[in-house]
Amino acid sequence: MNRLSYATLGSLPAGSRPLVDPRALGTRIVHLGLGAFHRAHQAVHTEQAEALHGGGWGIAGFSQRSRAVLDTLAPQDGLYSLTLRTPDGPRTRVIGQLTEVRHAVDDATRLRELLVCPDVTVVTTTVTEKGYGRAADGGLDTTAPPVAADLAGRPEPASVVGQLAYGLRARRALDAPLSVVCCDNMADNGRVLARLVREFIAASGWPDADALLDWITTRVAFPSTVVDRIVPAATGADRDAASAALGVRDEGAVVGEPFTQWVLQDTFAAERPRWEETGALFVPDVAPYQMMKLRLLNGAHTLLSCLGLADGRETVAGAMAAPWGEPVLRAYAAEVAGTLPAGLDADAYVDGLVARFANPAMRHLLRQIATDGSLKVTERWLPPLRELRAAGGSAPMLTGALAAWARHTRDQDLDDPLADRIRAAWTGEPRAEVRELLSVLGASDLAEDTGLVAEVGERIAALDAGGPMALL
Numbered sequence: 090m091n092r093l094s095y096a097t098l099g100s101l102p103a104g105s106r107p108l109v110d111p112r113a114l115g116t117r118i119v120h121l122g123l124g125a126f127h128r129a130h131q132a133v134h135t136e137q138a139e140a141l142h143g144g145g146w147g148i149a150g151f152s153q154r155s156r157a158v159l160d161t162l163a164p165q166d167g168l169y170s171l172t173l174r175t176p177d178g179p180r181t182r183v184i185g186q187l188t189e190v191r192h193a194v195d196d197a198t199r200l201r202e203l204l205v206c207p208d209v210t211v212v213t214t215t216v217t218e219k220g221y222g223r224a225a226d227g228g229l230d231t232t233a234p235p236v237a238a239d240l241a242g243r244p245e246p247a248s249v250v251g252q253l254a255y256g257l258r259a260r261r262a263l264d265a266p267l268s269v270v271c272c273d274n275m276a277d278n279g280r281v282l283a284r285l286v287r288e289f290i291a292a293s294g295w296p297d298a299d300a301l302l303d304w305i306t307t308r309v310a311f312p313s314t315v316v317d318r319i320v321p322a323a324t325g326a327d328r329d330a331a332s333a334a335l336g337v338r339d340e341g342a343v344v345g346e347p348f349t350q351w352v353l354q355d356t357f358a359a360e361r362p363r364w365e366e367t368g369a370l371f372v373p374d375v376a377p378y379q380m381m382k383l384r385l386l387n388g389a390h391t392l393l394s395c396l397g398l399a400d401g402r403e404t405v406a407g408a409m410a411a412p413w414g415e416p417v418l419r420a421y422a423a424e425v426a427g428t429l430p431a432g433l434d435a436d437a438y439v440d441g442l443v444a445r446f447a448n449p450a451m452r453h454l455l456r457q458i459a460t461d462g463s464l465k466v467t468e469r470w471l472p473p474l475r476e477l478r479a480a481g482g483s484a485p486m487l488t489g490a491l492a493a494w495a496r497h498t499r500d501q502d503l504d505d506p507l508a509d510r511i512r513a514a515w516t517g518e519p520r521a522e523v524r525e526l527l528s529v530l531g532a533s534d535l536a537e538d539t540g541l542v543a544e545v546g547e548r549i550a551a552l553d554a555g556g557p558m559a560l561l
């Protein structure tokens with residue numbers, strides 16, 4: 090079978106072709122983190138906006154670590170297909186918005202070149218929570234290896250924050266405004282990223298650091314965003330199915346659910362694609378949307394993954410099919426909904442989640458969600474837990490969730506940047522264990538809350554004895 094590429098575009102079934110001719114695009118967006126999520130979300134919105142309004146918003150995607158994604162996409166001229174797993178069957182279409190696929194370190198010169206190009210006015214990022222090098226207090230961990238080496242003046246920065254700081258420093262000479270758009274699942278993600286970049290510059294020792302910080306204040310925007318589309322890691326079978334649908338071999342195929350949401354803070358500093366024409370929402374403050382999505386969707390995902398893996402389930406739909414699946418999800422959501430700002434329709438949102446999670450056409454592995462759990466728990470559960478405790482309310486589902494995560498770290502192989510410290514917390518003394526796990530999460534306030542520590546301990550014992558139903 091021929092490979093998907095510019096040369097074979099003409100042979101694609103009519104409904105599977107890119108909406109625009111990718112060869113006619115310029116490069117106006119730099120994207121850091123070339124994973125499946127970007128390709129199934131922002132790239133798709135951008136392609137739709139391009140088809141409607143033009144503008145030449147091609148994307149240069151820079152992989153941060155993996156070279157495999159380049160080996161896959163470079164021979165395909167940056168083309169790949171997205172298969173939407175609708176309940177009525179899959180729909181496969183080639184997305185043609187990537188004009189360049191590169192490696193952020195190997196192609197550091199090209200990255201710098203693009204960041205000083207006046208046509209480029211938007212940088213987007215999807216590097217996962219751990220990709221930002223945050224310390225427990227939310228600031229930059231200047232001792233973490235990639236950041237520390239970049240601060241020491243490594244010419245090809247390997248940390249995302251270093252890449253942005255160096256890039257902005259170069260761009261200042263051009264004095265052209267830029268929007269840096271964080272698209273990862275973190276509360277206040279724009280402000281988080283702005284802070285990290287500023288702290289990098291402040292720690293850099295650059296003679297122009299102060300002037301650069303002033304320039305960033307006036308010329309660079311870091312809008313916050315909420316991104317949502319469930320994108321399970323594609324399997325060999327997914328690639329085979331996409332290739333069969335296209336009639337050409339696609340090694341870069343991605344899969345996702347039909348649902349997509351993108352909410353952006355309306356504070357861009359410079360020209361951008363008209364994403365609002367593709368369903369994206371521009372609002373003055375994304376916080377309500379962010380809280381609803383992180384706490385309900387992502388929080389429930391993490392809970393289902395911990396409970397489901399312990400219960401021998403493999404996928405989100407499998408966990409939802411368990412007798413405890415939907416009741417646990419609804420009980421968790423009912424508790425967390427109490428922490429959301431007024432005016433949101435949490436009930437409708439939760440009904441939507443039940444349908445999305447139960448979509449039998451999706452094979453979303455619980456193990457994928459369980460990855461980097463320590464960072465996710467911190468974003469998704471601890472803020473609502475703190476708020477409910479501060480208000481004097483009880484939070485049985487959130488303490489149960491922490492217990493489920495604790496058991497997960499006790500019983501399962503961990504793929505987590507803090508795995509060593511987490512494993513070392515299991516000393517055989519139950520109270521001390523929970524306390525230590527909370528400290529590892531950077532939640533010393535909660536670790537010192539003896540009532541909470543005792544409750545989590547009891548919930549661990551209840552789950553050990555009764556399985557997920559014990560949470561209800």
Ligand code: CS2
Pocket residue numbers: 274316317318319320386387390391457458459465
């Ligand atoms: C999931 C997210 O893996 C995870 O942690 O909760 O990737 C989730 O599927 C997306 O945020 C949905 O938008």
